[in-house]
Every structure is written in structure tokens, then in C-alpha cells.
Amino acid sequence: MELIDGKKIGEEIKKEIAAKVASIIDAGGEPPHLVAVLVGEDAASQTYIASKERACKAVGFTSSVYRYDSDMTEKQLLDVVDFLNNDPEVNGFIVQLPLPAHIDASRILERIHPEKDVDGFHPLNIGRLVLGLPSYLPATPAGIMLLLERAGIATEGRHCVVLGRSNIVGTPISLLMSRKANPGNSTVTLCHSKTENLAEITRQADILIAAIGHPGFVKEDMVKAGAVVIDVGIHRIPDDSEKGYYITGDVDFEKVAPKCSYITPVPGGVGLMTIISLLLNTFKAYNHEIYP
Numbered sequence: 001m002e003l004i005d006g007k008k009i010g011e012e013i014k015k016e017i018a019a020k021v022a023s024i025i026d027a028g029g030e031p032p033h034l035v036a037v038l039v040g041e042d043a044a045s046q047t048y049i050a051s052k053e054r055a056c057k058a059v060g061f062t063s064s065v066y067r068y069d070s071d072m073t074e075k076q077l078l079d080v081v082d083f084l085n086n087d088p089e090v091n092g093f094i095v096q097l098p099l100p101a102h103i104d105a106s107r108i109l110e111r112i113h114p115e116k117d118v119d120g121f122h123p124l125n126i127g128r129l130v131l132g133l134p135s136y137l138p139a140t141p142a143g144i145m146l147l148l149e150r151a152g153i154a155t156e157g158r159h160c161v162v163l164g165r166s167n168i169v170g171t172p173i174s175l176l177m178s179r180k181a182n183p184g185n186s187t188v189t190l191c192h193s194k195t196e197n198l199a200e201i202t203r204q205a206d207i208l209i210a211a212i213g214h215p216g217f218v219k220e221d222m223v224k225a226g227a228v229v230i231d232v233g234i235h236r237i238p239d240d241s242e243k244g245y246y247i248t249g250d251v252d253f254e255k256v257a258p259k260c261s262y263i264t265p266v267p268g269g270v271g272l273m274t275i276i277s278l279l280l281n282t283f284k285a286y287n288h289e290i291y292p
């Protein structure tokens, strides 16, 4: 069994981005600028935004966070999106999810200009992904593709089983894995809460991608010997440690890992790559690569 080391792969890619930013600055240019909009006090969102800021700093991007109270109105947030859409100093921005219940997230995401939508959540970018056209790929699926690519995992012709059909992970990763590309060219099965005989299907997986949102859901008897297992889950489980919690994924790592050819750890796997994908998308926005 080999671990797919998200930290190592992420650091490699950060170095590559930092070198490109350094040459832009040496040539007298401005660095790429990423903005995150954060509404309310959600703990996981605060952590994500803090890591995003650290990563931007590490590669030399300009990074800003626009923070608002959870009682801001939908109209006020739409005005913020309009402002960022029109700000020439901003190459790309994200509106951190989840949003407070009184704000319609779809309406906000659809208002983001597709060229600045570095989260890849706008329907135009999702539509372009479906058609195989250049688009900003959503950060987590793009991170998984980078891990597979950099770890040298063969995907062509193999059976990839995806657990979970969310808009931000399960659905886009199933599309990417079936695309005519490398990584890709897999035969994909997308499983969800209504799938019957789930373990029978997951046991057929050469590549199993767990994005189901339940800690330790994937057990030993659900995995074929020699499978590649990608664990997208990130769960905080309360304990007696100083921090008050530990982090675990959707896979029962202790039991499953010995059966795998490759597995991503949690933490230290897919989670770290999400931020890297966001940096790469921001760099593409800066260079007008998707919408020249």
C-alpha cells in the first residue's frame, strides 16, 4: 500500500506557481489577486479561508477576504458580487459556502461573472465541463485529478466508482473520470443514497472515490484488494485532545488501507489539493486562459 501524499504534491505545485509569479513580478507585473467572500461565522469556512490566505501568500498572490455578518441581505451580497465582477484589480473570487439559509446560494453563484468564477460553480462553467470545453474546474474534483496524475495512477479503461452525487464533488468528478483524457477514460458508476447493493458495486471498483459525507462509511468489505481509494471526506470528531477534536474521512482508513494499492490519507490528501486547484484557477483567470 502506498499513500498518495497531498502535502508533497501540493508543495511541488505551489513551488511551480510561485516561480511563475516571481517572473511576473520581476518583469514589473502585478501578481494575481484572489478574493474570498465570507458571510457569517461557520467554523469550517473560517479554517478554509485561513488556509486559502496562507496558500496565496506562499505563492505570492494578493489575497483579500470580504467578511460580512450573517444577517446581511441577499441583495447586499448580490451588490458585493457585482462590485467584484466589475473590479479590474480582482482576477477571481469565491463566495464561501454554506451561506445563511435566508440567502439563495444559486442566485449568488449565477451572478458571479463566469470569467471570475474560480470555484467553477457557475452553470456556464459546469456546462462547459460537461461538454469537455475549457472551464474552471471545481476545486475538489480538480484536486483529485491532480493527485491521480502526479501519483502516476493509470485510469484508462478502469472501473471508477464514485460515492455521492453532490454538485461540488460527486457529479463533476464522475464526469471528469469518464472524459476522453488522462486522467480519465474510466468506466464510471455514480452511487448515491438510493443505490441498491452498494457494497457489491464498490467491490468492483479499481478506483473508489468516497465523497459521501459520513465518517468511516467505507469499510474493509466494500473494497477490492489492490484498489485505489480516494477519500474526499473531512469530519471533525470531538475527543479529549487539546484541540477537542480529530479529523477523519469517509473511509475507515485503518482497516481499508492495508487492502489498497494506493490511498489518500485524511488529513493530508484531497483536502490540501482543493486550495491548490483554487490557486491554479486564479492563475488561469489572471492569464485569461479559459475565456481569451
Ligand code: GUN
Binding pocket: 094, 095, 096, 097, 098, 119, 139, 140, 274
Ligand atoms: N465550501 C466547501 N467547499 C467549498 C469550495 O470549494 N468553495 C466554496 N466557495 N465554498 C466551499
